[in-house]
Amino acid sequence: MQTMAAVQKERSLGSIQFLPVSLFASVMGISGLSLAWREASKLFGTSTVIADICGILAIVLFVALTIAYLSKWALYPEKVKAEFKHPVSGNFFGTITIALLLLSSVIGVYSRHSGQAVWIIGTVLTLTLSFVFVGRLLKGNHDPSHAVPPSLIPMVGTIDISVAGGSMPFPWTQEINLLSLAIGGIVALVFFTLILSRLIHHDPLPAGLMPSLFIMTAPFEVGFLGYTNFEQRIDPFASILFYFGLFLFIVMFFKVFHKSIPFGASWWSVSFPMAALSIASLKYARFVDSWLLIGISAILLALLSIVLAVLFVRSLNILFNGKLLKG
Template identity: 50%
Template sequence: MTHAQIADLPSAPSTTSIKNLPINLFAAVMGISGLVLALRQASHQFGLSPMAAESTGVVAVVVFVILSLSYIIKAMRFPAVVRGEFTHPIAGNFFGTVTIAILLISSVVAPVSTLAAEVIWTIGALAALALAFIIVSRLLQGKIDATHALPVWLIPSVGTLDIPVTGGHMSMAWAHELNLFSMAVGMVLALVFFTMITSRLIHQEKIAPPMLPSMMILMAPFPVGFLAYTHFTQHVDQFAGLLFYFGLFLFIVISVKLFKSRVPFIPGWWAISFPLAALVNAALEYATYAQTWPITLLAGALLVFLSIVIIVLAVKTLQILANGKLLSA
C-alpha cells in the first residue's frame, strides 16, 4: 500500500520502521510465483532449463516467508495500523495480495511436496473466500464513494479466481466443488467490479499518478479467468481464447498509457507484475492450443518481457530497501 493510496489514513511522523511495511509488497510474491509457473511451461514448450524455474521458485518462497514474518511482526507491534489498513475502502483490497500469494506458493511447492501444496492451497482458498465475503459485505452497506471504485477493487475477486487456477489438479474429493464455487464467485464479482471501475475511470477525475501502476490490474480478470476456466475444465477452447484475447487487448491499451508516464518507482509498481504473469501463462497455454507461430512468438516475447520486469522491480525494491525509503513514513 503506497502512501498516496492511503492518504486519508492517520498520518505518522517521518520515521523508518516496520510499521510502514506496505501490504501491497506481497504482489512481489505473486509476480515472482507467476514467473515460476511460466518458466515451467516454457521448459516444456521451448526447452528452457528446469533449473530456471526451480531457482526462481526458491526466491518466491524466501520472499514470501520474509514478508509474512515481517507483516506478522508489524501486526503484533502496530495492530491499530494494520486494522486501519484492513478497514480502508481502498487499501483493504490489497490484503487480497496475501491470499493470492498463498495460493500461488502452493503451486510453486507442488513438485516438492503434494501434501504441503494441498495444505497451503486449502489455507489460501479459505482466506481468499473469506476476504471476498468481507469486501462484498462492506460494499453492500451502501453510501460508498464512487471515486473509490479503482482497479484494486478487483484483487479479492481475482483471488477467488486463483483458487481454481492453482487448485484445478487438487485430488481432494471436495476440491472440485470448491473450485466451481470459487470460479462462480470470482467471475461474477470481476464482471461487476470491472464495470463499476471502468465507469468510474470514464466519468470521474483521473486517478492519482502514484496509483497508475494499479491500472494494469484492470486486465487481470481476463487471463486469470482464462487460467481458472482451462484448469477447471482441463482443456482450452474458443471461449478461453476470447478471455485471452481481450486480456491481451487491455494489456496493450494500458501499457501505452502506463509506460509513457513519469511515475517514480514505489512498491505499487509491483501491481503490474502479477497481471502480466497471468497473461504470460495464458499466452503459453493458448499457444499450445492454437499451434500457430505468431502466438508462439508472442508468448515467448511476453515471457522475456515479464522476466525483465521482475528483475527491474526486484533491483529497484532492493535499492529503496537499502536506502531506507521502503520503510519510511
Template identity: 40%
Template sequence: MAAPLAPAATEAPAVPVPRFDYLPVALFGSVMGLTGLSVAWRLAAARYGLPALVADAIGWGAVLTFLALALAYGAKAVTAWPAVTAEFRHPIAGNLFGTVLISLLLLPFVLHDLSPALAAAAWIVGTGGMALFAVLIVSRWMGSRQQLAHATPAWMVPVVGLLDIPLAAPALSLPHTQTLAMAALSIGLFFAGPLFTLVFARLVFEEPLPPAQRPTLMILVAPFAVGFSSYTATFGRIDAFAEALFLVGLFMFVVLLGRLRDLPRCCPFRVSWWAVSFPLAAMAVAALRYAEHVRAVPADILALALLALATAGIAALATRTLVGIARGELRRLAG
C-alpha cells in the same frame, strides 16, 4: 518515629516500538508476480526447452519473499496494530489484504515438489481465507454507501481473486475440489463484469488515479488472463469461451501497456509498482497455454515476447526494490 514509606511509583507498561508500520500489505503482490513468473517459465521449459532451473530459482525466490514479508508484517501487527486495522478499514488499501491469500493459492506450484502436504495445506488455508475475505468485503460494500472515487482496480482483488482458487487444484489431486473450483470460477467471473464496469466508469468520468495508484491499472488485465487459466484448469480444455477471455485480456493488456509506458518518467518508483507484476506474469502464462493449444508460429512469438516482457519487468522491480532496501529507503518507497 520513622516517617511512613512513600508508595512506590507505578511503572507504565512498556509500549512496543513500532516496527515496519509503514509496510503496505500490497507488497505481497510481489509474491504473486514472482510465483506467476515461475509458472510461466515452467510452461516455457516444457514447450520450448528453456532452462527449468530458471523457473525453480524464481519460485524459491517467491517462497523466500513470502516468508520475509510474513515476518515483517507480523512484526507490524504485533508492534503497530492500529496501523494494520487502519489499513484494513481503508476503502482502497483494505482490498489488498487479498494479496496475502492469493499468494497462498499460488505458492503450491512451487511447494508441491518439496512437500505435497505443505502445498495442499497452503492451498486449503488460502482457499478458506479467500472465500471468507470475499464474503466480508462484499458485505462491506453492500452495508454502507460507497464513493465512486474509491472504485479503483484494487476493488478487483477480493472477489475476482477467487479465480486463483482453481489454478493449482489439478496439481494437488485433492478430492472433492471440482465443485469448489467451479464455484470459485463462477463467482469470480460473475463479479468481474460489474466490477470492471464500475472501475472503468470511475476511470472515464472521475479524476485520474493518483500517481502512486497508477500501476494498479494493470490489475484490469487479471480477470481475463487469470479467468482464462482458471477456466482451462477447471474444465481441462480451451474452447471458444476460454479463447474469448484470452483475446479480451490481450486487448486490455495492449491498452494498459500504452497507458503505463511513461510511468518511469512521470512517477518516482514506489513499492506500489509491484501491482503490475502479477498481471504481466498472468498474461505470459495465458499466452503460453494458448500457444500450446493453437500450435502456430505467431502464437509462439507472442508467448515468448510476453514472457520476455514479464521477466524484464519483474527483474527491474526486484532490482530496484533490493537496491532501495540496501540504501535504507524502504520507508520512503512504501509511502
C-alpha cells in the same frame, strides 16, 4: 551500544510500521514468473532452473514479508487495522491469500502433500476475505472514486483457487473450483464495469495508483487459466477471455510504463497480471501451435522477466536508502 546501533539502523531504513501490505504482490509476481518459466519448458523445452530459482525466491520472500508484517501487527496494531479498513489499500490484503494459492503450485512441484496443504489454507482464507469484503461493500455509502483496479483483488482473487486447484485430487475439489469461478467471474463482471465507468467519467487515477491499471487484465487471463483448468480444454469462450486480456494489456502498457509515474511499492501491481498473461499465452500457444502466438508468448515471457528483475532491484534500492519504509 548494540541498542543504539539497532535504533540507528532502523532510522536509516525506516520503520516497519510503514511496511505496505501491497508488497505481498511481489510474491504473486515472482511465483507467477516461476510458473511461467515452468510452462515455457513444455513449449520450448527450456530448463526448469529459472523456474526453480524464482520459486525458491518467492517462498523466501513470502516468509520474510509474513514475519515482517506480523511484527508490524504486534507492534503497531492500529496501523494494520487502519490499513485493512482503508477503502483502497485494504484491498491489497487479498495479495496475501492469492500469494498462498500461487505458492501451493510452486511448492507442489517438490512436495505434493505440502502443496495441497498450502492450497487448502489459501482457499479458506481467500473465500473468507471475499465474504468480508462483499459484506463491507453492501453496507453502502461508498465513494464512487474508490472504485479503482485494486478493488478487484480480494474478490476476483477467488478465481486463483481454480487456477491452483486444477490438479487437486480431493473429491470436493471440482465444486470448490466451480464456486471460486462463480464468485470471481460474476464479481469481475460487476466491478470491471464500475471501475471502467470511474476511469471514463471521473478524474484520472493518482500517479501512485497508475500501475494498478494492469490489474484490469487479470480477470480475463486468470479467468482463462481457471476456466481451462476446470474444463480441461480450450474452447472459443476461453479464447475470447485470452484475446481480450491481451488487448487490454496492450492498451494499458502505454499508460502505465511512463516516465512521469514515480517508482514505489505500488509498481508490483503490474507483476502478477503480466505473469498471468505470460502463462496464458504459453498455454494457448501450445494449444494452437501457431508460430505467431509462439512468438508472442516468447516476447511476453522475456518482458515479464525483465520487468520483474527491474522491480526487484529497484525495490531493494529504495529499501536500503530508506524510502520504502518512510512515513
